[in-house]
Amino acid sequence: MKELKYDVLIIGGGFAGASTAFHLAGKGLKVLLVDSKPWNRIGDKPCGDAVSKAHFDRLGMPYPKGEELENKISGIKLYSPDMKTVWTVNGEGFELNAPLYNQRILREAESKGVEIWDQTTAMKPFFENGFVKGAVLYNRRSNEEVAVYSKVLVDATGYSRSVRSKLPQELPIAEDLDEKDADIAYREVLLTRDDIEDHDYLRIFVTQKASPGGYWWYFPKGKNKVNVGLGIQGGMGYPSVHVFYQKYLDSYAPDVDKSRLLVKGGALVPTRRPLYTMVWNGIIAVGDSAYTVNPVHGGGKGSAMISGYCAAKTILNAFEKGDFSAQGLWDMNICYINEYGAKQASLDIFRRFLQKLSDDDINYGMNKKVLKEEDLLEASEKGDLHLSVAEKAMRIIAGLGRPSLLMKLKTVAEYMKNIKQLYYNYPRSPSGLQIWKTQVDSLISEFNMNISK
Numbered sequence: 001m002k003e004l005k006y007d008v009l010i011i012g013g014g015f016a017g018a019s020t021a022f023h024l025a026g027k028g029l030k031v032l033l034v035d036s037k038p039w040n041r042i043g044d045k046p047c048g049d050a051v052s053k054a055h056f057d058r059l060g061m062p063y064p065k066g067e068e069l070e071n072k073i074s075g076i077k078l079y080s081p082d083m084k085t086v087w088t089v090n091g092e093g094f095e096l097n098a099p100l101y102n103q104r105i106l107r108e109a110e111s112k113g114v115e116i117w118d119q120t121t122a123m124k125p126f127f128e129n130g131f132v133k134g135a136v137l138y139n140r141r142s143n144e145e146v147a148v149y150s151k152v153l154v155d156a157t158g159y160s161r162s163v164r165s166k167l168p169q170e171l172p173i174a175e176d177l178d179e180k181d182a183d184i185a186y187r188e189v190l191l192t193r194d195d196i197e198d199h200d201y202l203r204i205f206v207t208q209k210a211s212p213g214g215y216w217w218y219f220p221k222g223k224n225k226v227n228v229g230l231g232i233q234g235g236m237g238y239p240s241v242h243v244f245y246q247k248y249l250d251s252y253a254p255d256v257d258k259s260r261l262l263v264k265g266g267a268l269v270p271t272r273r274p275l276y277t278m279v280w281n282g283i284i285a286v287g288d289s290a291y292t293v294n295p296v297h298g299g300g301k302g303s304a305m306i307s308g309y310c311a312a313k314t315i316l317n318a319f320e321k322g323d324f325s326a327q328g329l330w331d332m333n334i335c336y337i338n339e340y341g342a343k344q345a346s347l348d349i350f351r352r353f354l355q356k357l358s359d360d361d362i363n364y365g366m367n368k369k370v371l372k373e374e375d376l377l378e379a380s381e382k383g384d385l386h387l388s389v390a391e392k393a394m395r396i397i398a399g400l401g402r403p404s405l406l407m408k409l410k411t412v413a414e415y416m417k418n419i420k421q422l423y424y425n426y427p428r429s430p431s432g433l434q435i436w437k438t439q440v441d442s443l444i445s446e447f448n449m450n451i452s453k
């Protein structure tokens with residue numbers, strides 16, 4: 001078998017892998033990125049394709065332009081289950097042609113020296129003396145197997161986790177996922193019969209009946225084109241996502257022309273706190289493979305880009321130090337937690353609460369403004385739900401009935417704050433990981449018990 005050596009081997013060229021390559025490019029390292037798909041399909045995966053503009057600004061990523069940008073977004077309209085209450089949350093974003101944008105980021109990285117092989121699959125990682133040392137690749141273009149050795153391998157393989165899942169199971173980075181911590185999502189892109197009203201606003205329909213544990217979305221891709229779909233919580237024994245899609249499509253997207261279907265497909269989305277450690281000796285995980293998705297709204301492209309940014313920064317530091325051990329790469333965890341992970345953990349708590357609410361509770365809560373649009377915006381931007389909000393609401397609600405809902409909200413706010421704090425106290429070295437993990441796990445089980453009462 002042919003043997004090659006690179007400094008960094010990135011497996012997977014989706015948003016996470018592409019942004020890792022983008023931030024590493026031109027910095028003097030020999031980098032190879034591989035993806036199983038052919039060039040023109042990289043980045044083509046079932047997705048709502050909506051990403052907040054704030055992510056691009058914060059990371060210095062280029063804005064989508066030309067055909068990469070299908071629609072400019074001004075905000076979100078959030079509908080209660082009975083559709084009687086509609087909250088408008090303003091905020092700029094992009095509705096992307098995701099493959100085109102993704103491929104442009106890869107081309108920019110390539111133009112600065114990153115080598116990219118399409119149609120190339122990582123078959124299995126090399127694991128020697130406790131270190132990941134590279135992987136065996138199968139290149140369909142040349143029909144050959146190649147052994148690639150690396151100082152750092154980046155697992156950017158998406159939900160499949162197809163590299164780190166093949167490592168010895170006792171390694172912390174091989175951590176698996178509870179099915180209930182994932183959503184099964186399906187979407188179609190269709191043309192509409194008429195012009196879409198307020199087509200610069202995304203629509204989100206919260207409904208346990210039509211999408212238990214998730215929500216329906218209607219994301220305009222212009223005046224006459226829409227990405228419509230839903231997610232439901234996994235591991236709950238619900239009927240298939242397709243059953244819900246067929247049954248409720250007319251309720252949430254009555255204007256689509258079913259004979260003009262452009263794309264369809266489904267996939268899984270992790271909806272939990274990030275992987276307890278995103279690194280081990282010689283390896284870093286990014287994007288869906290490291291569970292970086294926002295647990296409440298399921299958006300993972302922005303946070304995949306954040307993880308790519310942190311991975312590149314960590315790798316450059318590791319090369320300066322010449323230390324590729326878990327300790328040498330540990331800054332990845334700290335960087336990601338500070339940028340997004342602590343908020344994500346707090347939203348994991350919020351998500352658990354939301355998934356237990358009945359449609360009745362949600363109608364009531366939205367209608368009576370138990371929580372308000374600005375609280376929701378703050379929870380989603382910062383992962384904070386202020387106790388003052390819960391307490392204020394408590395006073396209102398006390399006069400209206402349903403005190404149990406408000407008691408729960410207070411508990412939620414407390415646990416959100418506590419878990420965030422725990423994440424900010426993330427251990428400074430791998431030796432503290434086990435104790436910290438036990439603390440997080442017990443906080444979550446305690447919350448689950450409290451909220452089920």
Ligand SMILES: Cc1cc2nc3c(=O)[nH]c(=O)nc-3n(C[C@H](O)[C@H](O)[C@H](O)COP(=O)(O)OP(=O)(O)OC[C@H]3O[C@@H](n4cnc5c(N)ncnc54)[C@H](O)[C@@H]3O)c2cc1C
Binds near residue numbers: 014043268287
């Ligand atoms: C239906 C649906 C709707 C969604 N809507 C939104 C949304 O509106 N906004 C948003 O921000 N997020 C959304 N998400 C989540 C978002 O799509 C993901 O979080 C994001 O795309 C993850 O990017 P990634 O690079 O980590 O993984 P992926 O995009 O999955 O990329 C992984 C890449 O790795 C390659 N690969 C895998 N294994 C191997 C291997 N062994 N060898 C070589 N290559 C390999 C694959 O070919 C793929 O190209 C949605 C998800 C779903 C399923």
